[in-house]
Amino acid sequence: MNKILNPARADWPEILKRPTQTVADIEQTVNQIFDEIRIKGNAAVAKYTELFDGTKLEDLKVSQTEVTEAEKQISAELKSAIKLAKANIEKFHAAQKTSKLSVETTNGVSCWQEKKAIQKVGLYIPGGTAPLFSSILMLAIPARLAGCEEIVLCTPPDKQGRINPAILYAAELCGVTQIFKIGGIQAIGAMTFGTEDVPQVYKIFGPGNQFVTVAKQLATKYQVAIDMPAGPSELLVYADDSANAAYVASDLLSQAEHGIDSQVIMVSTSEKLIDAVSDEIENQLQELPRKAIADKAIENSRLILVNSEEEALKLINEYGPEHFIICSENEDYFVQGVINAGSVFIGNYTPESAGDYASGTNHTLPTNGYAKQYSGVNLDSFMKTITFQKISEEGIREIGPAIELLAEAEGLQAHKNAVSLRLNDLR
Amino acid sequence: MNKILNPARADWPEILKRPTQTVADIEQTVNQIFDEIRIKGNAAVAKYTELFDGTKLEDLKVSQTEVTEAEKQISAELKSAIKLAKANIEKFHAAQKTSKLSVETTNGVSCWQEKKAIQKVGLYIPGGTAPLFSSILMLAIPARLAGCEEIVLCTPPDKQGRINPAILYAAELCGVTQIFKIGGIQAIGAMTFGTEDVPQVYKIFGPGNQFVTVAKQLATKYQVAIDMPAGPSELLVYADDSANAAYVASDLLSQAEHGIDSQVIMVSTSEKLIDAVSDEIENQLQELPRKAIADKAIENSRLILVNSEEEALKLINEYGPEHFIICSENEDYFVQGVINAGSVFIGNYTPESAGDYASGTNHTLPTNGYAKQYSGVNLDSFMKTITFQKISEEGIREIGPAIELLAEAEGLQAHKNAVSLRLNDLR
Known part of the structure; x- marks a missing residue:
């Protein structure tokens, strides 16, 4: 050392x-696979699953039978260990819930902030050298606590078209709503564009190799958010x-x-x-x-x-x-x-x-120096904040004249008019 | 209608x-300007300022004299209006401060979460048809409240090499630490890579036309975060x-x-x-x-x-x-x-x-359907969350065996060893 x-x-x-990693040549591959998935949906996903994972799947979606079977294959000790981890992760992430924040900034001007769950999220869990079922706990538990309606999981199948039982068990336990046997670039593409089977999601989470990383980065061009660059x-x-x-x-x-x-x-x-x-x-x-x-x-x-x-x-x-x-x-x-x-x-x-x-604590964390500007995954990663305001007659009288001046100084007459009309009626 | x-x-x-907007052709322009700024710094920025803004600048940085002069040009009424807005924005964003969150998840296992300011942030304010000084209030006020150390502002000069006085006044009032006469793609490039004069920042905020939008999107490839796609x-x-x-x-x-x-x-x-x-x-x-x-x-x-x-x-x-x-x-x-x-x-x-x-409330908000997964700018946009954990001897005895099992099941023996070594010593 x-x-x-x-x-x-x-x-x-x-x-x-x-x-360092070089991404330029990966970008081209990602763009090509994305284009195919956008046009051909499931068929393109199946094609690349055969190519990269070496298995020809009849069904991309994991069945309830497979999930039930998986549970039987997990030892009681491992189940207890997973449940202990789940309890601690739940406790720490549940404590991150915040309530509505309300402020009267001026008499008659009420402003508040509320968090709402992102309705559809996608989780990616790599296969490869180790079955990282612990990442499912780290992503699905806060997604569930936040109140996400759809929690989609993609993870690559092995050569026999199977998923590691610990992954299926953890996914079921933590409230994942749909599981797909899809890995790599094609998984990110499927969740970004949606296919006949895979729902289009609003935000994609999870670790991955450099192909997945570049695919997630490029996915952000197509109306999807990601947890963080990896x-x-x-x-x-x-x-x-x-x-x-x-x-x-x-x-x-x-x-x-x-x-x-x-x-x-x-x-x-x-x-x-x-x-x-x-x-x-x-x-x-x-x-x-x-x-x-x-x-x-x-x-x-x-x-x-x-x-x-x-x-x-x-x-x-x-x-x-x-x-x-x-x-x-x-x-x-x-x-x-x-x-x-x-x-x-x-x-x-x-x-x-x-x-x-x-x-x-969560183990999905900013690497590569991104801790300078990114948080690790936490409950808020699965929510977004909406602001609200409600102004009374008194309130618009108080702040209206200032708004008129500011809008005029910015050369935005219609912004001013919207206030002037109301102030005139209140005179 | x-x-x-x-x-x-x-x-x-x-x-x-x-x-919809087409971005493919803009990407090429952005990449070229970024490459030049990376290599030539200030000189490249000045070149594109002359090309796009039609002005040849001796100094990219706004001087204290210019700021002082600007203040004199703003009417007392406009100043009051800006201050009224500032007071309300401050009140609402200061209320968003959260304190350290601490949980003992298991006996002897303390976990907590703290927010820290992003040290260096960059704000972009467009010139164009209206001088949007109100956006400075919306960005600099929460940046200051969060505790950001460097708050850098870039905004394009007019053909005489000047910045609208309302922009300079608002920037000074709200605690911007440095102001540069740089617009468009070259502003985003300068803050992404840093130049002899412009500091490299960790996160870039602010509105802009489609050139700025694409530049911000591409900047995320180079270790910088952005507020949101626009x-x-x-x-x-x-x-x-x-x-x-x-x-x-x-x-x-x-x-x-x-x-x-x-x-x-x-x-x-x-x-x-x-x-x-x-x-x-x-x-x-x-x-x-x-x-x-x-x-x-x-x-x-x-x-x-x-x-x-x-x-x-x-x-x-x-x-x-x-x-x-x-x-x-x-x-x-x-x-x-x-x-x-x-x-x-x-x-x-x-x-x-x-x-x-x-x-x-903040006016920097998710457009284009991004409200499905992004928050508008708020105090947290200028901070990131760090998690901490401290485990006692009792704590590692409690959760250690579960960690050994989980690590083993993921095939990560060294992860298990780190716990086993400690548990053995405690026996």
């Missing part, structure tokens, strides 16, 4: 650089001598096993700890089934020694990590000072995996 | 169609016989004067009212200085007679209007039933211009 000792401020951009997963740990080197190493590795483009960074004021963590990583790495992946990710990653906690905090906010672990005697300094991060994990007994699965 | 009487459900999509402004009025035809006509016209691609729709259960409003529009239209624009917009617009209030509400939610005026004896039915709308105006004394300027 790369050790970087006391880097100069000017070198930060280079040190904090993320592994990049490879990442973790930054700040740790000092109060940290446990083995724990820190295990957290860095849990991030590294996600994918070869994952990035893990440790920042510390202690060179001793950096050395200890580096050794621990080497040891623990040998035991991992996903060693090959983690090994690659570790190549992109860094252990950075800094001169002070102040410098560490500046560097962390400059990077804006998706996941940020704080193991420091002086944890309050970092908790209060962090501005740019997706989710923060505090203390020796708060591994990132806790937030990935079961603490209750 | 087009009258449509009792349309069939199947015809709604056609009737509710919005005027389209032409629009208004839908639901009115019954309790409404005043002259008021309704004046509201429809105030929307129509925005631009030739604005869309105004009236829905009613009363054919009598539809005829009266139609006549009023003809009359009032003659007096408008922006008659030519409003005339064109009215061509795209519709008066729709429906059979019932139920049908009206369904049609309105299907359309998802940016602005929605309710003038009905049965207003509660619509207030409670509206799901998709940007901002709602209730009753005979609540013209849309009130919300455009001074009621306190």
Whole structure:
């Protein structure tokens, strides 16, 4: 793992650089598949499912029988674990509900704000090297709590045309309304344009590889919103001598096993700890089934020694990590000072995996520095705010003359007239 | 104005169609200008300012002297009107502040959520046919309240290289930190990539023509967020016989004067009212200085007679209007039933211009049906949410075994290890 000792401020951009992806050639593929889905609907989706997933499906939609069968295949222990996670996620996201906010800004001028659920949402869950059913909990639970009417799930089938039973079980448990065996670009296209079977949704959520990421980005041209732009997963740990080197190493590795483009960074004021963590990583790495992946990710990653906690905090906010672990005697300094991060994990007994699965916070988080301007998924991600205003005769008398002046100054006479007509009648 | 009487459900999509824009050819122009700005910075911005705005600037940045001069040119009355609007907007947006939200999801597992301001934001204000200084109030006031550190404003200069004094006055009053004489695509490019003078920002807000709209959309490829995708402004009025035809006509016209691609729709259960409003529009239209624009917009617009209030509400939610005026004896039915709308105006004394300027609500709203999934600009638009978690020894004992099971089921051994290591030490 790369050790970087006391880097100069000017070198930060280079040190904090993320592994980059090229999207230009993917764009063309996405545009072509989107065009076909728009014209041919189901047939195009089935064609690309055969091409990319290697299976010819009679029915894109998962049947109730398949869901019932899946439930039988899940062990009682796993079901309990999923239910424990669900309970915590529900508790944290239900607490995010807000009530109507009402203000009388001027006598007779009432303004209020109410949140309404987005009626139709689409969730995407990748297949690939690991069946990420936990992402269903993270997306379907807040969608359900928000009150979304249609919660559509797309996930790729395996070569036998099946979906992992844990995915089906979690989807059923969390209130997904329809499940489709569709993956990748064709899934995003189907939910963006709608087909004979797949409903057109208003907003698409969920993780995915670079094909899915580019497809989601391009989908925003066609009246659909997305949760956030995505990049490879990442973790930054700040740790000092109060940290446990083995724990820190295990957290860095849990991030590294996600994918070869994952990035893990440790920042510390202690060179001793950096050395200890580096050794621990080497040891623990040998035991991992996903060693090959983690090994690659570790190549992109860094252990950075800094001169002070102040410098560490500046560097962390400059990077804006998706996941940020704080193991420091002086944890309050970092908790209060962090501005740019997706989710923060505090203390020796708060591994990132806790937030990935079961603490209750959401694991759909801004990567690639997007923590500077995006929130992770939360209850509000499934809602939108409408403002209301109701003005009485008294109210329009109070603010009407100002509106007339402002509209006139902007050269918008009809805006002024709308007020003048009313004020004249009230005279 | 087009009258449509009792349309069939199947015809709604056609009737509710919005005027469309073609963006393909604009994309190429945007990409070229972006590329130049990335490489040549200020020089490229100045070149396009000369080309598009017809003025050669020595300095892109507005000086303090220019701001001070501008203040002298604004009448005392206009200043008071701007201050009245500011006070109401501040009151409504300050009320949107939320405090830290904290939940113990399981014994020993504390999760919380905090909002932090986006550090650097960019505001765009168009020049063109009307100096829309009111948009500065709508964007800079919540940016300031949120606590954004840098609030950068770009707005195009006139042929003499000057900015309208009302824009400069409003910007100074509302806490904009830097003002640049840059318009159109080059403004969005400058704030996206940064130049020698213009800071790179994390999120760009504000209205604009189709060039600005496409530039904002493409900017999202380069690590910048935008407030929302934009389209032409629009208004839908639901009115019954309790409404005043002259008021309704004046509201429809105030929307129509925005631009030739604005869309105004009236829905009613009363054919009598539809005829009266139609006549009023003809009359009032003659007096408008922006008659030519409003005339064109009215061509795209519709008066729709429906059979019932139920049908009206369904049609309105299907359309998802940016602005929605309710003038009905049965207003509660619509207030409670509206799901998709940007901002709602209730009753005979609540013209849309009130919300455009001074009621306190924001006028930066989702157009083009985006009310189905986007909120209008509000305080949260200038912030992002960070989640935190802190787990005690007791807490990890409680949820650790479930995390081990879940991680194992997803095939993520390193995620499991991070918990197992800790649980073993606690045994």
